Amino acid sequence: MPLVTSTEMFKKAYEGGYAIGAFNVNNMEIIQGITEAAKECNSPVILQVSKGARAYANRTYLVKLVEAAEIETGLPIVLHLDHGDSFETCKSCIDDGFTSVMIDASSKPFEENIAITKQVVDYAHAHGVVVEAELGTLAGVEDEVSVSAEDSSYTRPEDVQEFVQRTGCDSLAIAIGTSHGAYKFKPGTKPQLRFDILEEVQKRLPGFPIVLHGSSSVPQEYVKMVNENGGHMPDAIGVPEDQLRQAAKLAVCKINIDSDLRLAMTGTIRRHFNEHPGDFDPRQYLKPARANIKELVKHKIVDVLGSDNKI
Ligand code: G3H
Ligand code: 13P
Ligand code: ZN
Numbered sequence: 001m002p003l004v005t006s007t008e009m010f011k012k013a014y015e016g017g018y019a020i021g022a023f024n025v026n027n028m029e030i031i032q033g034i035t036e037a038a039k040e041c042n043s044p045v046i047l048q049v050s051k052g053a054r055a056y057a058n059r060t061y062l063v064k065l066v067e068a069a070e071i072e073t074g075l076p077i078v079l080h081l082d083h084g085d086s087f088e089t090c091k092s093c094i095d096d097g098f099t100s101v102m103i104d105a106s107s108k109p110f111e112e113n114i115a116i117t118k119q120v121v122d123y124a125h126a127h128g129v130v131v132e133a134e135l136g137t138l139a140g141v142e143d144e145v146s147v148s149a150e151d152s153s154y155t156r157p158e159d160v161q162e163f164v165q166r167t168g169c170d171s172l173a174i175a176i177g178t179s180h181g182a183y184k185f186k187p188g189t190k191p192q193l194r195f196d197i198l199e200e201v202q203k204r205l206p207g208f209p210i211v212l213h214g215s216s217s218v219p220q221e222y223v224k225m226v227n228e229n230g231g232h233m234p235d236a237i238g239v240p241e242d243q244l245r246q247a248a249k250l251a252v253c254k255i256n257i258d259s260d261l262r263l264a265m266t267g268t269i270r271r272h273f274n275e276h277p278g279d280f281d282p283r284q285y286l287k288p289a290r291a292n293i294k295e296l297v298k299h300k301i302v303d304v305l306g307s308d309n310k311i
Contacts, residue, residue, distance in 0.1 A: 003067065004076045005099045005130045009044045010171060010209035010253040018306030019248035022046035022211075023297065024082060024258035026053045028065050029286045030265070033293030035069040035077070041301045041308040045075060046100070046254060048082040051089055063097050076311060080132070082256070090120045094129050102173070106134035110159065117167040125168070132254070133169040135159055138214050140180025152179065157200035164205060171209040171254060174201055178214035182223075182259045183236040193243050195250075202251040209253035216259035217241050217304075219296070225267030229274040241304045248305055255305060264296045265289045 009020050023034045025047045038045040047069070049062050063079065070077045080100040081093040090101040103120040105113040117133045124131045136155030139148060155174035164172060176194040178184070185191040201210060218238030226233050244255055272285040279285060302308045 001070065001074060001076060003070055003079050003097070003099045005128070006046060006078045006080075006209075006254070007130060007170065009046075009076065009078065012310060013248075013253040013307070014207060014209060014251065016306075016310065017249040018310065019212075019244075019252050019255045020044055020046055020078075020307055021297065021300055021305050022048050022078075022080060022082075022254050022256045023261060024048050024050060024053065024256075025062060025066070026056060029290040030261060030293060031062075031065050031069050033290040034261075034297050035073050035075060037294045037297035037301060038075055039073040041298055042311050043075075043301045043305075043307040043309070044077075044311060045307075046078040046080050048080040048102075048256070049093075049098075050082040051085060053082075054093075059092070059096055067097075084120070087116060087119050087123070090131075091123055094124055094127050098129065100130045100132065102132040102134070104134050104173075106137050106173075106175075110163075114163060114166050117163075117169055121168045121170075130170040131168075132171045132173060132211055133163070133167055134173040134175075134211075134213075135163055136173075136175030138175050138179050140184070140214060154194060154197055155201065157197060157204055160201050161204050164208060171211050172201075172205070173211040173213050174198070176212070178212055178239050180214045180259075182216070182218050182238070182263065183234065184214065184216075184218065184239060185237045187235040187237055189237075191237065191240055191243070193239070193247065195246065198247060198250055198252070205251070208251065210251040211254040211256070212244070212247055212252050213256045215239050215244055215255045216257050216263075217244070219260060219263065222260075222263040222267040225271055226263065229267070229270035231266070231270055244304050245306065257300060260296060260300075261293055264292045268292045
């Protein structure tokens with residue numbers, strides 16, 4: 001099966017009350033860990049590449065690695081651009097074989113966001129590619145752009161119908177309290193996503209797929225693993241997994257996870273070197289890192305997203 005768009009996946013996910021995991025990829029081991037997990041769980045999956053990941057690996061390698069994963073697993077896989085910052089970046093990815101792009105003009109004024117998004121939609125749809133757009137701003141760091149908690153803003157439900165109608169986008173990322181990175185909520189606080197906003201959005205856009213960014217849960221076992229092996233991660237808590245499960249039962253069809261994979265990889269490699277200080281063959285530490293990414297993704301698919309056995 002060639003790489004697919006998310007159209008069919010989202011339709012089934014919406015109707016079935018589950019979500020598709022969108023995992024960020026930066027190298028071969030991450031791609032293998034995610035897709036081996038999806039294969040074992042018989043789950044569709046979205047592999048997403050940020051502008052930074054594309055700059056790190058160059059524009060060819062990640063596309064070819066994702067194509068290799070598709071050949072190896074036979075899974076329905078979407079290759080998605082995460083946080084496209086301009087028409088040019090989106091066009092370049094579409095021309096390179098991505099099946100889905102995000103244009104993130106959420107920091108721009110409403111009319112400007114509509115104009116840029118519409119330009120991307122016109123080009124993407126003419127090439128059989130789907131488009132995710134964003135309304136509202138999340139706090140946190142993405143591609144070196146840092147948004148403080150004060151500058152973040154929840155999505156206004158009264159804007160979503162007009163935005164979707166005028167842009168023709170295929171899915172919409174909204175801000176309901178999640179944020180990017182490993183430091184989302186202060187320890188001791190009780191994170192609570194704004195389900196009232198999600199439900200209002202859903203009422204105004206019945207059947208339309210909603211996307212949640214910043215959805216890592218920051219597993220404490222991996223924070224501990226990093227810190228017990230020479231790292232210095234401040235205490236932090238992520239998005240509670242039961243709230244993600246609840247969102248997946250509503251209109252949320254795509255849940256973005258990156259930081260949890262980074263934590264699993266870094267924690268595992270730190271521990272490996274602590275336990276085997278003499279190792280210098282990269283395969284010795286990348287192998288357990290890949291295995292732990294696989295376990296983490298299996299847990300997300302089965303216990304959080306509910307996308308197992310949905311092929
Ligand atoms: O939302 C941002 C993603 O976690 C990607 O991060 O831009 O550092 O690759 P990155
Ligand atoms: P996390 O930082 O919570 O993993 O979010 C990732 C994301 O939203 C990628 O677009
Ligand atoms: Zn994001």
